[in-house]
Amino acid sequence: xxxxxxxxxxxxxxxxxxxxxxxxxxxxxxxxxxxxxxxxxxxxxxxxxxxxxxxxxxxxxxxxxxxxxxxxxxxxxxxxxxxxxxxxxxxxxxxxxxxxxxxxxxxxxxxxxxxxxxxxxxxxxxxxxxxxxxxxxxxxxxxxxxxxxxxxxxxxxxxxxxxxxxxxxxxxxxxxxxxxxxxxxxxxxxxxxxxxxxxxxxxxxxxxxxxxxxxxxxxxxxxxxxxxxxxxxxxxxxxxxxx
Amino acid sequence: xxxxxxxxxxxxxxxxxxxxxxxxxxxxxxxxxxxxxxxxxxxxxxxxxxxxxxxxxxxxxxxxxxxxxxxxxxxxxxxxxxxxxxxxxxxxxxxxxxxxxxxxxxxxxxxxxxxxxxxxxxxxxxxxxxxxxxxxxxxxxxxxxxxxxxxxxxxxxxxxxxxxxxxxxxxxxxxxxxxxxxxxxxxxxxxxxxxxxxxxxxxxxxxxxxxxxxx
Amino acid sequence: xxxxxxxxxxxxxxxxxxxxxxxxxxxxxxxxxxxxxxxxxxxxxxxxxxxxxxxxxxxxxxxxxxxxxxxxxxxxxxxxxxxxxxxxxxxxxxxxxxxxxxxxxxxxxxxxxxxxxxxxxxxxxxxxxxxxxxxxxxxxxxxxxxxxxxxxxxxxxxxxxxxxxxxxxxxxxxxxxxxxxxxxxxxxxxxxxxxxxxxxxxxxxxxxxxxxxxxxxxxxxxxxx
Numbered sequence: 001x002x003x004x005x006x007x008x009x010x011x012x013x014x015x016x017x018x019x020x021x022x023x024x025x026x027x028x029x030x031x032x033x034x035x036x037x038x039x040x041x042x043x044x045x046x047x048x049x050x051x052x053x054x055x056x057x058x059x060x061x062x063x064x065x066x067x068x069x070x071x072x073x074x075x076x077x078x079x080x081x082x083x084x085x086x087x088x089x090x091x092x093x094x095x096x097x098x099x100x101x102x103x104x105x106x107x108x109x110x111x112x113x114x115x116x117x118x119x120x121x122x123x124x125x126x127x128x129x130x131x132x133x134x135x136x137x138x139x140x141x142x143x144x145x146x147x148x149x150x151x152x153x154x155x156x157x158x159x160x161x162x163x164x165x166x167x168x169x170x171x172x173x174x175x176x177x178x179x180x181x182x183x184x185x186x187x188x189x190x191x192x193x194x195x196x197x198x199x200x201x202x203x204x205x206x207x208x209x210x211x212x213x214x215x216x217x218x219x220x221x222x223x224x225x226x227x228x229x230x231x232x233x234x235x236x237x238x239x240x241x242x243x
Numbered sequence: 244x245x246x247x248x249x250x251x252x253x254x255x256x257x258x259x260x261x262x263x264x265x266x267x268x269x270x271x272x273x274x275x276x277x278x279x280x281x282x283x284x285x286x287x288x289x290x291x292x293x294x295x296x297x298x299x300x301x302x303x304x305x306x307x308x309x310x311x312x313x314x315x316x317x318x319x320x321x322x323x324x325x326x327x328x329x330x331x332x333x334x335x336x337x338x339x340x341x342x343x344x345x346x347x348x349x350x351x352x353x354x355x356x357x358x359x360x361x362x363x364x365x366x367x368x369x370x371x372x373x374x375x376x377x378x379x380x381x382x383x384x385x386x387x388x389x390x391x392x393x394x395x396x397x398x399x400x401x402x403x404x405x406x407x408x409x410x411x412x413x414x415x416x417x418x419x420x421x422x423x424x425x426x427x428x429x430x431x432x433x434x435x436x437x438x439x440x441x442x443x444x445x446x447x448x449x450x451x452x453x454x455x456x457x458x
Numbered sequence: 459x460x461x462x463x464x465x466x467x468x469x470x471x472x473x474x475x476x477x478x479x480x481x482x483x484x485x486x487x488x489x490x491x492x493x494x495x496x497x498x499x500x501x502x503x504x505x506x507x508x509x510x511x512x513x514x515x516x517x518x519x520x521x522x523x524x525x526x527x528x529x530x531x532x533x534x535x536x537x538x539x540x541x542x543x544x545x546x547x548x549x550x551x552x553x554x555x556x557x558x559x560x561x562x563x564x565x566x567x568x569x570x571x572x573x574x575x576x577x578x579x580x581x582x583x584x585x586x587x588x589x590x591x592x593x594x595x596x597x598x599x600x601x602x603x604x605x606x607x608x609x610x611x612x613x614x615x616x617x618x619x620x621x622x623x624x625x626x627x628x629x630x631x632x633x634x635x636x637x638x639x640x641x642x643x644x645x646x647x648x649x650x651x652x653x654x655x656x657x658x659x660x661x662x663x664x665x666x667x668x669x670x671x672x673x674x675x676x677x678x679x680x681x682x683x
Contacts, residue, residue, distance in 0.1 A: 021375050059542055059682075061376075083548040091539025097475040109467035111547050112460035136478075305679055360630040367626065371618045377682075381613045384676045385627060388606065391668050392631055399634035399661060403641060 008071075010035045010160055010191040011056065015065035018051050018215075025051045027215035028065070035159075038182060038192040040206030040223070044235045047212040049195040050089070053162045056193065057087040069160055086158035088166050092145045093152065096138040100129055100148055103137060107152050115155075123151040128177065143174030150181060161185060163194040167202045179205055211235075245444045252441040255434030259285075262427040273341050283333040285432035286326045287355055289439045291393065293323030294362065296443070298390035301383035310454060313379040316386055318446035320365050322439055327359045350404040354396045361389040361396075461553050468557025473564070475534055486527045486569055493519045494576050508581070513643035516577055517636065521603070523569045528607030529624045531558050532615040541615070544681060551678035555608060559673070562604040570596055588646040595646065595655075598662035599639035605669035606631055612680045638662050 011033035018026040026048045033039050043049050054060040055067050058078040067074040069081045094103050101120060108115035124130040127147040137145065146166065153161070161182070167175055182205045186192055196202050203209070209226060211219040211234055218234055219226065263281035270277035300316030303309065334352055335345045346352065365385045372378030476482060497515050501508050508515075535541045544554055577583050585592060610627050614620040639662070642655040652659075 057542075057546060059545065061682075079548050082546050085546070087542070087546060089542070091542055093538075093540050093543035095471065095475055095534065095538050095540060097478045098471065102471075102474065106467055106471045107543070107547065109470075110464050110544075110549070110553075112464055112549055114463075305676060357630050357633045360626075364623075364627040364630065367623060368613070368617070371623055372616065373618070377616065380679050380682070381617070384609065384613065384672075384680060387676065388609070388631055388669070388672055391672065392634065392665075395634035395661065395665050395668075399637040402657060402661075403637045 008035070009033060009068075010037075010070055011193060012068040012071075013052070013056070013066070014068075016052070016055065016062050016067055017064040018048070018055060018060065019063045025215055026055075026062075029212070029215070029217055031210060031217065031220075033191050033193060035189050035191055036186050037208065038186045038194065038206045039208045039210055040203050041193055041195040041210050041212060042197065042231060043195075043212035045197065048215045049197075049212055050164055052212065053087070053089065053164050053193065053195055056160075057085055057089075057162050058082055059087070084158055085160045085162060086153040086156060087162045087164075088146070088149055088153065089162075089164040092137075092149055094137045094145055094148055097136060099134045099136055100124060100140075100151075101133040103148065104152060104155065108155055111156065119155065123154045124148075126154060127151040127181075141171075142169040143171050146170060146174065147177065150178075159190050161190060161192045161194075163192065165196055165198075166194060167196070167198070167200075175201070245441070245448060248437070248441045248444055252434070252437035255430075255437040257434075259427075259431035259434035262430040267423050267427040276337060276340050279333050279337045281427050281431045282435070283330055283337060284428060285435045286330040286333065287351075288432055289435045290323045290326035290330065291358075292436065293319045293326065293439055293443065294358070294390050294393060297323065297362075297365070297386045301386035301390075304379065304383045305387075310379075311451075313383065314447050314450040314454070315443075316383065317369070317379075317450060318443045320362055320382075320386060321446055322442045324359065324362050324366065325442070326435070326439060327355055327362070330355055331359065348404070350401045353404070354400040357396050357400070358389075358393055361385075361392065365389055461550055461556075464549055464553035465556040465560065468554055469560045469564075472534065472558070472561040482527055482530050482533075482565065483568065486523050486565065487572055489526055490519060490523045490569055490573050491576065493522060494573075494580060498580070512577070512581060512583060513647060514640050515581075516573065516583075516643065517599075517640050519573045519577075520566070520570055521632075521636065523573065524566055524603055524607065525625055525628065527565045527569065528562055528604065528611050528628070529614070529621065531562055531608055531611035536615050541681070551681050552674045554681070555612075555673050555677035558612075559604055559608045559670075562608050563600060566600045566604055570600065583647070585647075588649070591646045591652045591655075592643065594652070594659070595639055595642045595662070598659065598666060599635055601666045602635040602662060602669055603632060605666065605673050609669070609673045609677065609680070612677065634661060635665050638665075 009032040011031065013029055013031040016026050016029040017024070029048075029052060031039075041049050041052070051060065055062050056069065056074060058074050058081050061075045069084050072080045072084070074081050093107075095106070098106065101124070104120045104123060105115050108120070121130060121133065124133055127150055129144060129147055129151065132140070132144065137148065140148065166178060170178065179201075182192060182194075192205070194202075194206060203223060207223055209219070209221060209223050209231075210217055211231065213235060259281065263278050267278065267281065269275065296319035297316045300312050300319060303312035304316060331352070334355075338347065339345055365382055368385050369375075369378040369382045372381055497508075497519070501511065501515070532541070535544060545551065574585070578585055607628055610624060610631075614624040614627070617623050638658040642658045645655050646652070
């Protein structure tokens with residue numbers, strides 16, 4: 001799509017519903033995120049955060065409604081969307097028996113490219129893993145694996161990052177690194193939707209907060225306006241309302 | 244609409260019974276038990292037609308993701324398995340008094356048994372997948388492989404049994420010439436086909452009601 | 459030819475990972491040797507009877523070992539949580555099927571070489587003149603087994619009780635291929651020329667074409683979450 005201005009929505013969700021058998025997980029979600037925006041997605045467990053991310057990532061299909069990335073429908077134009085989106089979720093997407101460099105090499109080759117060794121080393125350097133290039137991923141800490149996943153992402157150059165609890169099990173150093181990376185990403189014109197159920201410093205990355213409960217959005221405000229107690233109260237209100 | 248189909252099916256089955264018991268001749272050596280053939284033989288033809296429906300429904304589902312196509316394939320697979328079960332059971336009932344055993348490994352029975360197990364697998368895949376939509380996709384793939392496999396099963400089992408090895412039992416079945424027998428088979432085939440269509444329609448309605456209750 | 463490059467990447471990755479962990483190959487080879495002992499203990503007393511069922515045993519051995527190996531086609535993806543990532547990388551997903559199929563063919567070729575060698579040595583099977591025909595039967599039959607095995611392996615990776623469902627789905631579907639290879643092997647080992655089993659070979663070719671085409675066309679549907 002030529003000529004996308006920063007005011008056009010990079011992520012657009014309208015009337016999204018998702019049912020797994022008899023359970024309704026998403027019940028009419030509307031959301032719009034522009035290029036350069038980072039949005040924090042909050043909500044109690046089971047609210048549907050992971051499902052929303054999966055639909056946007058084209059891993060799952062909606063039951064009703066639409067999800068679009070840069071104007072392309074996630075269900076009908078899945079392959080186009082996959083080239084634009086990077087998903088960082090619970091799975092590391094890394095093969096334990098391969099080294100860091102081999103993992104990057106595999107994923108680039110699988111994407112159809114002839115990987116340039118310098119580019120691979122460069123990506124490793126950017127995530128500060130260049131001295132572990134020939135070390136098997138099995139020995140990596142959680143933080144290192146997360147960084148390697150992001151290196152893989154760097155090489156794919158997505159325009160949208162979908163993150164599910166990206167800061168979990170990271171040490172101080174890795175957290176700082178990730179914050180800087182995400183800031184740089186939005187500064188470069190990308191959009192971020194980050195799901196989390198913690199209230200700590202992770203939220204500083206996001207300038208806007210969206211709260212999901214019982215499959216619906218119950219709040220969508222700039223970050224500063226909601227304090228932690230306020231958010232807890234909203235959770236409590238809406239999970240009691242379940243019946 | 245389904246009710247009319249049911250009525251017509253009932254009439255067809257009754258007509259078939261009349262043909263089998265009153266019109267068709269009594270077999271000389273086996274006696275009346277041979278009349279079970281009039282259910283045994285058409286049942287397998289009807290089942291294979293049902294599996295053809297499974298093939299078409301499965302392809303249609305993978306192409307369009309329309310739930311109706313999946314329901315059709317699902318219903319047809321269930322009914323097809325039932326009719327194959329009838330074929331196997333009637334074969335056993337016929338076989339015991341006639342040849343002294345419940346089962347033989349002759350070509351027809353064996354190939355029916357293999358196809359039966361293949362489509363039991365189709366139903367199992369659905370049951371053992373947690374997400375029903377995913378189960379439908381998996382079943383569609385199994386349905387396509389299973390249905391396309393049917394002619395391969397037939398030929399391979401037939402060659403296995405008839406080449407290098409004389410058949411153990413005289414092949415059961417009517418002499419080609421008798422028209423009353425042929426007519427009885429045909430009427431029973433049509434009757435069972437209508438019954439099969441009725442069951443599939445009923446099962447389809449049930450599946451749709453189930454799915455709409457949860458939407 | 460990006461499709462080939464992508465399929466090749468999958469093979470390369472699987473071979474590399476397997477070379478390092480050696481899990482699947484070791485288990486399957488060890489299992490094959492064990493089977494040899496089981497066959498000898500249960501049937502070995504009567505050498506004539508053993509000789510007559512040898513083609514069936516040979517293929518039973520290959521099949522059981524294959525069942526073990528093919529069921530693990532996607533264990534790497536499952537254990538390393540890479541399934542999603544395969545789906546999310548843009549490109550024709552049937553490249554994964556081709557890559558996995560190629561990897562499985564390599565595994566099965568290894569198993570067959572071992573089983574055939576063990577049988578020749580320990581069961582006194584004279585393969586000799588029948589070898590070229592036998593290799594053709596082997597190649598066609600293995601392709602059929604691996605084609606369906608890879609497809610169903612992808613499916614059962616996501617199912618409860620996958621160790622149970624995989625053989626239940628695979629074995630009945632493989633009956634035609636099994637009959638074809640056992641009967642052909644029997645005839646070839648008895649000294650018959652290849653022409654005698656031409657109908658079986660045609661069946662194998664038909665089966666292979668059907669299974670591979672269905673695999674190529676439907677694989678991406680199995681990858682979806």
